[in-house]
Amino acid sequence: MNYELTHLPQRTSKPRDSGFTMAMDKGLSLRETENFVEVASEYVDIVKLGWATSFVTPNLDQKLDIYRAAGIPVYFGGTLFEAFIVRGQFEDYRRLLDKYKLQFAEISDGSIEMDHELKCKYIRTLAEQTTVLSEVGSKDDQKIIPPYKWISLMQAELDAGAWKVIGEARESGNVGLFRSTGEVRSGLVEEILTKIPFEKIIWEAPQKAQQVFFIKLLGANVNLGNIAPNEIVPLETIRLGLRGDTFTHFLDKGMLDKLV
């Protein structure tokens, strides 16, 4: 930090199990990746190459080298896993992870219907090769999963070997955990938390109001995902109570009363 401020919430530091930030790279150039890493390497714990953007982005090898040199693990978006699976190319996918030396992999079923036992089998298999993040929730805004089902899916995926589970929101933040307006399905979130430990969940929360909701509910060290590269610094200020939205949240009432 560039200077000293008292009364800040205690933040976890790398390697983080909670207070974890997952950023989404949806096609940065090499120099943009360097710019991102310069600003964010302290604050970003893992980078997702969004959905199948890794298929069309040139210079994938060099991009991975930049993230590797900055100590930030990278994984392919779950949609890419689904693209290989639906084509019967799972073995190709496994080879791809090895070829690019990826230590994390996401397993999801957001764009397809998949038998859940089959999904868990893929989790078990890939967990022998990588650290698995599994995602729950559909990208289809018409498909509403009731809370008890979210919980049983998450628990089964953790049992199958997922390191953490991700709550779906897309890049836009208007499906899965959120209503089509972007509003948090807060009853769903609270019910999930009665059963699943909060450090096992990464909440996709691309919109600022969503990030603020989770930080107010669960504290500075909630795990958040799908953060755009240029929103990493702003998010860190929200976690620390240094942006208007959470400014008074971490302060004692006595401190505020002295000014009026």
Added chain:
Amino acid sequence: MNYELTHLPQRTSKPRDSGFTMAMDKGLSLRETENFVEVASEYVDIVKLGWATSFVTPNLDQKLDIYRAAGIPVYFGGTLFEAFIVRGQFEDYRRLLDKYKLQFAEISDGSIEMDHELKCKYIRTLAEQTTVLSEVGSKDDQKIIPPYKWISLMQAELDAGAWKVIGEARESGNVGLFRSTGEVRSGLVEEILTKIPFEKIIWEAPQKAQQVFFIKLLGANVNLGNIAPNEIVPLETIRLGLRGDTFTHFLDKGMLDKLV
């Protein structure tokens, strides 16, 4: 491409007559232009320097050199043409195109009222000097042009020598082809397509839902425009059925059924 996937829609390759992507540069710096070209040169067929941004962007010569070296033609937004015309400076505009060695020019009347025969005369004149893109539709969200009128304007402008016609949407995607909410005027689009060949039209579609609409209606190789630089990679994944929105669109039902 970085790896192999089966069952992808066939994409056209450069120089493209259909499957064409027009990107909008609204003031990139030189290094940002280089970043853009690094990521997008395979996927971008032409770049528009949005409206009159070329007037205030420094280093215009060097920017044009970067695009030229990447093999991507550049043209000035139609609003700049209108700015010269309304000031009686058409001859200055012609000299400007020559000075910057631009091989494409846009002719539009989105911000002004112009007699259509006069517009067609400008198309005929500029078509002797450059390849002309002409734009139909108003930037004024109160000005609704009925479908039969869109068709007759487009046909007259193609007859006057326009290489392709552009359907207006602005940078924001909320006029012309679209309602003020951004929703596609789908009846308009379908009626236009009964008369004008689809490869002669570039649909401005800056919003993701708009791109998805046109790709589902007209396939991977529809011509799209006003794409922001950082949305070029995402658009290419939508064209290829590798993003949630079009994921199942290009697949056989049998492939999907095997997973449930």
Added chain:
Amino acid sequence: MNYELTHLPQRTSKPRDSGFTMAMDKGLSLRETENFVEVASEYVDIVKLGWATSFVTPNLDQKLDIYRAAGIPVYFGGTLFEAFIVRGQFEDYRRLLDKYKLQFAEISDGSIEMDHELKCKYIRTLAEQTTVLSEVGSKDDQKIIPPYKWISLMQAELDAGAWKVIGEARESGNVGLFRSTGEVRSGLVEEILTKIPFEKIIWEAPQKAQQVFFIKLLGANVNLGNIAPNEIVPLETIRLGLRGDTFTHFLDKGMLDKLV
């Protein structure tokens, strides 16, 4: 400018007292700062490091050097002032301004309740050390300040030594001067202008429709703030009547009539 156009509104030039543009940097990397300066140094009069982003952005010294070399003064967002004040660290804040050789400072009370005489006392004190910008308006969209109160607050802060006063809007443009939809509280703006000279006010106007409103109401040389780095070139075209939104605003009716 890259070429000549007649009939443009006269723009002020640096150092500007009116026609002033304040940009918001919310965490640019060093190279992104260089890119920004390359494009915008003619058009940006001052840069705000948004709220407390300067706390978490690395390389703060080097970033300030880049802006200094480009002749663009920098100041810390008002939320940072509030963060120091609420912690009883005002003297630390004064030392911080000296340490980074900042010639401007913002004083605000957007995230806290502060006695107005106390706020004016801070303005008087900091005005001995720097040029003070003071901000009126709350970041809380529930807190509506009536027009007469805006005027008396602004006047008192100018009397206390503020160089200019800023009308609050946040990065998002949906509080203070604006309704939660982003719509301008135009009656408020007009009433303020009956009492406070327009060159003493910087209107935060991050959204394009807001910039257009102020330029149509107050001309090309209105002072605007909270402009995103990649919107500086577009804003300059709006000021000059070279974008659709203000295209006809600065032209004589006779010029337009000649085309129909």
